[in-house]
Amino acid sequence: MEQPFTVCIFCIRTFMHRVLEPPDDVKKLFQDYSQNGTMSKDDLLKFLSKVQGQNNAKEEDAEAIFNSLKHLNIFPRKGLNLEAFYRYLLGDLNTPLSPCVHQDMTAPLAHYFMYTGHNSYLSGNQLSSKSGVRPIKKALQNGVRVIELDLWPARNNDVVVRHGGTLTTSVKLLRCLRAIKEFAFQVSEYPVVITFEDHLTANLQDKVAKMVTKTFGDMLYRPETDELEKLSPESLKKKILISTKPPREYLETQDSNTPHESKKSSEEQGGDEKLHSSRINLFSCSSMCFAKQDQIDEGEQLQGEDEEMTIPKYRDLIAIPSGKPEGGLEEWLRIDEKEVKRLSLSEQELEKATRTYGKDIVSFTKNNLLRVYPKGTRLDSSNYDPFVGWKHGAQMVAFNMQGYGNHLRIMQGMFRANGGCGYVKKPDFLLRENDDFDPSVPSTVYKILKVKIYSGEGWHLDFRHTHFDQYSPPDFLVKVGIVGVHASETSRTQVVKNSWLPEWNEEFKFEVPAPELSVLRIEVNDDDKYGSHDFAGQTYLPISELRTGIRAVPLHDRTGVRYKSARLLMRFDLKDARECSE
Template sequence: MSSYKVLGLFSRSFSLDSATIPTDVQEVLKEYAENGHVGAEKLQRFLVEVQGEAQATKSDAEHFIDLQLRESKLLPKLHSQGLSLDAFLHYLLNPLLNAPYNRVVHHDMTKPLSHYYIYTGHNSYLTGNQLSSDCSEKPIISALLRGVRVIELDLWPDSNEENIHVLHGRTLTAPVELLKCIEAIKDHAFVASEFPVVITLEDHLTPSLQSLAAKIITRTLGSILYFPEETESFKEFPSPQSLKRRIIISTKPPKEYLSGKSQKVSESTYEKDATQEEPWGDDLPSYSKQIDSHTKDPPSTVPPEPDYEESDLDSGTEVPEHEHPTYKQLIMIHAGKPRGGALKDALAVGGEEVKRVSLSEPQLEKLAKEYPLELIRFTKRNILRIYPYGLRLNSSNYNPLVAWSHGAQMVALNMQGYGRPLWLVQGFFRANGGCGYVKKPEYLLANDEIFDPRQKQPVKVTLKVTVCMGIGWLERFGKKYFDSFSPPDFYLRIGIAGVEADTIMKETKIMEDEWIPKWNEQFEFPLTVPEMALLRIEVHEHDMSGKDDFGGQTCLPVAELKTGFRSVPLHDKKGDELSGVRLLVRFQFI
């Protein structure tokens, strides 16, 4: 038995031998191994015939062998022999050399923004629940580093109407300065992706504070802020490609030429402004009154003043127009919400300028049942943003697939929480190199017809998944993490999240007392809408008490899966990768 450490990939060494090799892999080795090794020519054949990489060359195979041997710290003289049997298995389990999906941007990024699903956060500044957690720039940074491209900020006056707070209005959340949030966005916007970041503003400001917000935003972001020329109107949104490394603003345009005197943002003003997102909508009238009994204004905790000269930010200071555009001029994507009446009216389309409309989770469900074709027609040119139900006080989330299936581009989830809906979002945006923009399927964009999600669709393809084995739990967690007295009993829950006809979950058998379980089980998933399907995998450790332990999870976009044997890294409940913990899975499309 050989044992070695794969540098940069496995936190600790682990051992494999012929007894560990899954049955399917053993069959492959019979075909492609010679004298106990897989050489460059045989590896090339394997890449073409099993892995579906038709363009693979002998040079590619030699390169993979070289990389695997170097990372395995094996002697260079072994290079001519190729990979030994366990080295070949380590190669298959290497997620950098044998990833399950394409890790580079490969979608056409030259179409209008409305043609893409965009990785979107809700109340991006909250550190926890929706009622009493702190507001901070830190969750914004975390979201951007994960690839989120739409950041939401709620803007409120402080108690003196002299400064701008970011907080969840009329709750007990402690505020953070707008300046800190904008600085965080500037510093971290393009670490994970070069494609544009959208800041959606829920604006509860007086006209003078809107002017202050414009100055803070323009002075902080400088040249990376994109805003349209005064004469520019959008019959079609610009493309992600044309907006690379730019930040854009989306909010409701302020009413024209409001009185210059300060107008206090009162409860009555707020409730009448149906184009802004209410903290609770109609969901919590009694709780809203309870909050009001504690505070008539937003929380009174006042952060330090912005670090600007007083003369610079005086709301009465005259600033040259070319230097500081007005608040209205900063808005590239004009936003709104349904104003009472029929929800259907918000989805009216015509020759007017494109726009963004926000709907709550219950509003979407109602429209999806009653007017699905109108939803899809609207999202061909316009942007639809969905936000969570007001009763999700603990920052839980909803199933995003209903919104995606009807063409909604900005499906906003609470990134500070975790759970299965957030796992779906994280998996969905692993597509297209993880850049935060995923091209919508053509059936949702076609001009000649409107896709009807109510009609039963035929099976287009069947995904065959063979779960071979898993590794890494012992090295990652230690001997007593799952059970103090024996090795763990792992099993998988595996299935599809997608349109209703495709959604299903199945389970493997329980592998008792195995740190390196070999399931060797096959599953078939017929798919009617493979473009919208996500492969869900969860690992659990069976416990006789009935409370099984969590062993990792992942979601993978089916449309991006590479065929063949692939290394599938697992993640924790928050979506962070569990270093060294992975599965060997074979994917085939029938």
């Protein structure tokens, strides 16, 4: 009897990438704004003005678009054909946000939200990660304008930066200052504020004053009497400001040889930022690391330490004094408006305070600076809801920049506004002197945002062909929604099966209260057969800054790094609710 046999046939599927056809809306717009199949510069200017809402578009804008397409074989000499026009719509010159600073930058510092980092030197978690200059460089390159450094005594009468009472490593202060000097203004010309969490003795504070003065030179802003309330981001361009608690006489009595027993600042006493109780048992371990850390960068000292120079005292370098006055929150909020200061509260302290003093906090932040920082139990470097601080006018909502998550993406989205310069003007309702704004009451003034998702492309260039599925193209869907003050809503498209070039052509409508304090959330996923959603890109965009019309929306990875090619083609329409109802 013959034995049966089985024939196995393996089908190898090749992933062919078709050319994505322009959506019907694009075809119609091209027909409306072209003549005989060609769009001239004048035609393009009309399109930019009437469809894209760029009323100030000039001939050089049209010229720049033409020049960006000349390398393509599809570009005719007389103007744009449909294919060239479509490539422009998908290109980097057609993003949903203005690449330029466009807000008034001459108002006082207290009138701006400032892109603020927390423990800016840490590369990972709050308990055992490495300290270094790379996280500082990365933050500055991403537009962060407020850098936090924890200062501690070290051997040989030196000063290091580290997260005290933990197993995190240390890095010399001088290296951090030099990194800030090098990268401070590569992305934005607007001022950088360094907040010192100071655990130093008086003699080491004088040494820090010397380091700061010598390193920054003319970059350093030297404060003058009663001037802070007049200073603006514009007047402080390419300046570095120091913010910390002014030193007290008792610091001079501390023993510099016992750094772990240095008294905590009043900011720490007011909250749980450093998680004191959980760290007591770590002191001996961190001391062992401490001796080893001092060997790092051995021999790197301040150049010309012995040179004769006039060094101002540590107190004289503090441009933005911080601290908490004696007494309860009521007393804290009564700081003399003539003497602008910075108040720091943990996220828990702020949440508690807003239940009783919401309006008072808003009033305080019209002229003074409020910094909010993560609670000490966030050992994994997670973050909190930034809108709680923002809707109360807090200028410095301090975040751990080294992780990822929805809250960090909201932060990144908010500061994509105003050209990504790191300063965003606060809404008028948080600034008007006679406005009794109540942050606990939903806004009655809102806008209607219409979002149409046409298509997407570029994933086959940014991902391996087998990244989403071993044997077939991905099944993409888009989640889109709003996140903000008194607003949270999400919708999703249908799933487009087996395509690297998905087309949805779906429209969504959202009611947006307080659009200045709201962001648009966009996330693309691959919907696999097991019901899970593999990540395929995201972005968060400030709603009040959205440019209307058809736009190319670049996508980012989980941490906020932009992909080279993956993007969506979308249309935005933002109108007052009353205008939509008429």
